[in-house]
Amino acid sequence: MTDTEKETWMQKRKQAQQEFKQKVEEDAEVEKREFKARQTEAKELRKAARIAFRENQERCFKRLFKVTVGMMCMTCDANFGEFIKQDATNANQWSLNMKR
Numbered sequence: 577m578t579d580t581e582k583e584t585w586m587q588k589r590k591q592a593q594q595e596f597k598q599k600v601e602e603d604a605e606v607e608k609r610e611f612k613a614r615q616t617e618a619k620e621l622r623k624a625a626r627i628a629f630r631e632n633q634e635r636c637f638k639r640l641f642k643v644t645v646g647m648m649c650m651t652c653d654a655n656f657g658e659f660i661k662q663d664a665t666n667a668n669q670w671s672l673n674m675k676r
Contacts (some may be wrong), residue, residue: 663669
């Protein structure tokens with residue numbers, strides 16, 4: 577190899593190294609942007625899931641309290657038979673007996 581060919585080869589090698597380094601840096605930038613986008617998307621999905629969970633949790637607690645209150649009322653012997661009577665002619669009608 578002559579000196580000129582060697583020098584040309586060294587310049588091409590240096591150019592190739594610089595291009596490779598630049599490509600690696602660009603790829604790293606792209607990777608950072610993609611990671612940031614995935615992170616932002618995951619954050620938004622977690623927020624939406626948290627909001628949906630709160631809404632469902634509220635409905636669940638309301639149902640739970642209704643059941644719990646109903647259970648407590650069933651354990652109490654309030655003797656409703658004296659105050660509320662079902663109409664003999666119509667099964668869907670109830671009458672309230674009050675002392676006057």
